[in-house]
Amino acid sequence: MNRTVNIIFSLIAASVLTACQSTQQAQQTQTGNVSNRASNAQIAKSAYNFEDQDIKVPAFFDTQGLANCNFDRASEADNCPLKKPVVRMYFSGTDVGGEGQGVQALREYDNNQLLKMLENQFAGINRFRIVTRDDAVISKEQQLQLEQQGATNVATRATANRVLQPDYVVKLDTLRTVKNEGSITGWMDYTLEITSAIIDPYTREMLAYPNVGKIRVKSEDVRDRSELKYVMANNRHVSGFRYFDSAHVNAVMNDMASRGIDILLTRMLSEMPATAQVFGIKGNQISLDRGQNAGVLPNETMIVFQYSAGFVEPIGVANVNPSRNSAMGEITLWKDSKLADSIAKQAEAGVYRPDSNTKIFAVSVGTPAGFLESRT
CATH class of the missing domain: 3.40.50 (Rossmann fold)
Known part of the structure; x- marks a missing residue:
């Protein structure tokens, strides 16, 4: 299947998942006032400013085929979403x-x-x-x-x-x-x-x-x-x-x-978010298997979610900082749900690692606040 078809399928999946979520609008980004019809940069809301209703998986993410990724830039598989x-x-x-x-x-x-x-x-x-x-x-x-x-x-x-x-x-x-x-x-x-x-x-x-x-x-x-x-x-x-x-x-x-x-x-x-798999959670700290090599940026706001049998369930929001091939983050707010409560309780008792039947991922919601200023 060519890349264009993959993109179309990914967009359809994102639309279906969005429709299945709560109708209450999530506020994951923020903009300045638009004057004289000028455009403004849209940046991600800080993970420290999220509320429970904001913890929803953004559009345009794709978790399919992550196991096929090898991060060899010369021979990466076409079915690797990253x-x-x-x-x-x-x-x-x-x-x-x-x-x-x-x-x-x-x-x-x-x-x-x-x-x-x-x-x-x-x-x-x-x-x-x-x-x-x-x-x-x-x-x-x-x-x-x-x-x-x-x-x-x-x-x-x-x-x-x-x-x-x-x-x-x-x-x-x-x-x-x-x-x-x-x-x-x-x-x-x-x-x-x-x-x-x-x-x-x-x-x-x-x-x-x-x-x-x-x-x-x-x-x-x-x-x-x-x-x-x-x-x-x-x-x-x-x-x-x-x-x-x-x-x-x-x-x-x-x-x-x-x-x-x-x-x-x-x-x-915003339209091409960074995605990484969660290795483990200890307390409020999370460890990701991808970092700069997957486009994770400093102070990235990422939604942490569980993906199982085609279903997506948000767990929390995290502030993440990458190294070259991995990343560490802090869950700043857990989702008010039974699943999030269960995982948080296990993470408090030690290192929580997803089992073989479920996977936990983190996906970015947009450009981190301060990123543009730090590059000028």
Whole structure:
């Protein structure tokens, strides 16, 4: 069964499970206020702030086939749900809109800057394998290797390490607009919109998952409006923001692009959660069999649940920190249920280990609070 069909089945299963749960809405993420239709990053609620009704398994998780995972990035089985998709990214259509001052400088913005930022950010979360399109760096490195190692050694290494073939292509389109307010004294208002599409490069199908929607960033989200103020006299720039200077405009657009990519990242992390199996529970402490290698992030909020005979039953919520190949966490709140009470009682008496007929997993609910700030 190909990966696309697996994804469809996983989504159907998640929908059925969600429908079977309590109708009371869980609050697992939080957002800031949306102003001027700008987009905001969505982050996971801290595990220490959860209430009982919030302890529900989020959508888009998949526990099927975890036993088939071996974490060999070169030969991971297709039926392993944690297999990292190989992705190549493109910035495709680019439109520039607006009238009056500053449009030409806005047209000169180089989308390659966006592509490099996007690749760097997505590679860092370790839930994807990114095939870089930075041909300049690769070409320079290959030439250096030829000079230092010789053609024979380089050819041998290249034969053993083939260029990755993407499972998906991520295509992003951007729209940049500028609006001026005022005639003598005015302000430059910039807007950046990013839309994305996930494409199967072999079937040419545009996939519905993951769906991150449209992202809109305004200049006022990243700069104080006074910084974009300018003064005109006789239709000429006198002082203030140099809207005609591409270097100054690029600096603003880079800040806007960085914020847009952060928002894109948080949406992807919500739709592609990290999953790990629980080795054991002692008191409120849990031990997971996967860590950074499965994309578990520092201070990750994870729902702990039991999976048995196709049924999912939440047990609690935990704050988790990974090492390279495992993770440790603290259950901050146990679910108010007979199952959770039973497991908690056994964990108080010693180390609770799931039996052979049941398995306990932990699944993330979104981008950890503070994660984006710690990476800037």
